[in-house]
Amino acid sequence: MFRRLPEARGEPLNFTLDGKPFSARSGDSVAAALLAAGIETCRATPVSGAPRGPYCMMGVCFECLVTIDGVGNRQGCLIPLSEGMRIETQQGARAIAQEVA
Amino acid sequence: MVAKTPASNETDIAVIGGGLVGSAIAWGLGRLGHAVTVLDEGDIAYRASRGNFALVWVQSKGLGMPEYAGWTKASAEQWPGFAAALHEETGLDVRYEQPGGFILCLSEAELEARRDAMMRLHNQPAMVKYPYEILDHAETKRRMPAIGPDVAGSSFCPLDGHVNSLRLFRALHQSFSRHGIDYRPEHDVQTITPLADGFEIIGAWGRLKAGKVVLAAGLGNARLGPMVGLHVPVKPSKGQIIVTEKAAPFLPHPVVTIRQTDEGGVMIGDSQEDLGFNTVVTNPVISTMAERAVRMFPVLGGLNVVRTWSALRVMTEDGFPIYDQSASYPGAFVATCHSGVTLAANHALTIAPLIAAGMFPEDRFGVFSARRFHVPAAA
Numbered sequence A: 001m002f003r004r005l006p007e008a009r010g011e012p013l014n015f016t017l018d019g020k021p022f023s024a025r026s027g028d029s030v031a032a033a034l035l036a037a038g039i040e041t042c043r044a045t046p047v048s049g050a051p052r053g054p055y056c057m058m059g060v061c062f063e064c065l066v067t068i069d070g071v072g073n074r075q076g077c078l079i080p081l082s083e084g085m086r087i088e089t090q091q092g093a094r095a096i097a098q099e100v101a
Numbered sequence B: 001m002v003a004k005t006p007a008s009n010e011t012d013i014a015v016i017g018g019g020l021v022g023s024a025i026a027w028g029l030g031r032l033g034h035a036v037t038v039l040d041e042g043d044i045a046y047r048a049s050r051g052n053f054a055l056v057w058v059q060s061k062g063l064g065m066p067e068y069a070g071w072t073k074a075s076a077e078q079w080p081g082f083a084a085a086l087h088e089e090t091g092l093d094v095r096y097e098q099p100g101g102f103i104l105c106l107s108e109a110e111l112e113a114r115r116d117a118m119m120r121l122h123n124q125p126a127m128v129k130y131p132y133e134i135l136d137h138a139e140t141k142r143r144m145p146a147i148g149p150d151v152a153g154s155s156f157c158p159l160d161g162h163v164n165s166l167r168l169f170r171a172l173h174q175s176f177s178r179h180g181i182d183y184r185p186e187h188d189v190q191t192i193t194p195l196a197d198g199f200e201i202i203g204a205w206g207r208l209k210a211g212k213v214v215l216a217a218g219l220g221n222a223r224l225g226p227m228v229g230l231h232v233p234v235k236p237s238k239g240q241i242i243v244t245e246k247a248a249p250f251l252p253h254p255v256v257t258i259r260q261t262d263e264g265g266v267m268i269g270d271s272q273e274d275l276g277f278n279t280v281v282t283n284p285v286i287s288t289m290a291e292r293a294v295r296m297f298p299v300l301g302g303l304n305v306v307r308t309w310s311a312l313r314v315m316t317e318d319g320f321p322i323y324d325q326s327a328s329y330p331g332a333f334v335a336t337c338h339s340g341v342t343l344a345a346n347h348a349l350t351i352a353p354l355i356a357a358g359m360f361p362e363d364r365f366g367v368f369s370a371r372r373f374h375v376p377a378a379a
Helices: A030-036 A096-100 B020-031 B066-090 B108-122 B137-143 B165-175 B218-228 B283-296 B298-302 B344-357 B362-368
Strands: A012-017 A020-025 A065-068 A071-075 A085-088 B010-016 B036-039 B101-105 B133-136 B153-157 B182-184 B191-195 B198-203 B206-215 B235-246 B258-260 B265-269 B305-315 B322-325 B332-336
Touching: A012 A030, A020 A030, A030 A065, A030 A085, A071 A096, A096 B298, B010 B020, B010 B198, B020 B036, B020 B165, B020 B332, B020 B344, B036 B206, B066 B165, B066 B344, B066 B362, B101 B108, B108 B133, B108 B153, B133 B137, B137 B153, B191 B218, B206 B218, B218 B235, B218 B305, B218 B332, B235 B283, B265 B283, B283 B298, B322 B362, B332 B344
Parallel strands: A012 A085, B010 B036, B010 B206, B036 B182, B206 B332
Antiparallel strands: A012 A020, A065 A071, A065 A085, B101 B153, B133 B153, B191 B198, B198 B206, B235 B265, B235 B305, B258 B265, B322 B332
16 A cells, blocks of 8 residues: 655664564654555554554554554554564553563 | 424423532432423533542541441442443443442551541441451452552452443433433523522523422532522532553552543542632642552553543532522522532432422431531530
């Protein structure tokens, strides 16, 4: 659905989504990296379980929530991707009790 | 805009105030078949019903007035039936739960003070007894694993619970039409004039004649009471609240200042300020509340706050409710309290039938009359 602009630059960065390896570029937000990799849904809502994906890309809609390095409910569009990030799709509500264990 | 049917200008019972207190009473009256009109200022009102903490709370209430402890306990006992009736009528589950509640203490001194307070409460003559426990850190931790090392201990009462109070408010309003209750928003009341056979109520919207009038206007009762011979000394008491993002359930019990809602958000409410009609959220208060909450449950430190707000409790000088009837103008009643959620079941199932019958019996309700504020300071 998305293609990078030909003039887009940046160093390659590696990350995983649900354990599978992907690559993107420095300067990408987590949400942009997911979209560029062809991933359109990143979570299931806590209420109905409906699929959701990055939407506003500017921090207001909270649709792009993902778990990053074990911490849930991160706004993917506001967090710059970094090398080796472990990103997970989030199914339902953030499980805070498991995070801190 | 023209209403489909012209609003009647006569009613059996006018309830002034459409918040939780007025709505619960109107619902109770409507179920009994009375013609009820609710005159509500609307959502521009200081709406404690939309800003409250949503506990159905028993422990810690009634020191200085044991009858209030009994009244509160009675409401907790009526809550399951009340919630079931609302569910049946509206299809809305207000999510009443009674898992028992904690008050957490962050030092040995706080725990001692808590133990003393519960002993003084329960040692009062005429106190209605109910079970409670004082727990040390280890036992509190066993029952609530998320507590932090700073928690010295707690008090626990199995009668405590909580509810989705926004859904409660909605359910009551949704049931109005079923009971033929005439709900009129944007109906601020300017004057109430006693007549030979009832009351005339006047606002910018027009006038309404009512056989009985029930003041359930929260802080507005202070102004309205004297018009019908009632003294209602209530003042605003500001409470500030934090709510976090929704998280998977991790708090199995409500704490008096922290609870996880049925939808997953965590509410933190731990303040009381006497600042008049002031609803500004202030950082010093919010940050103190957050700091104490994180000491109680360290896991909260990782949650995002999504909103803060403040609301005004409807508070009497002694903190107890007022239920009163006018001696000079029979048929005029007042019901006001700062626990419109906890006491909603009583208001619907006990207060409403008494108003319908025409009187709060002196033996049970004399203690709640505002006459208690008239006693000279020195005898």
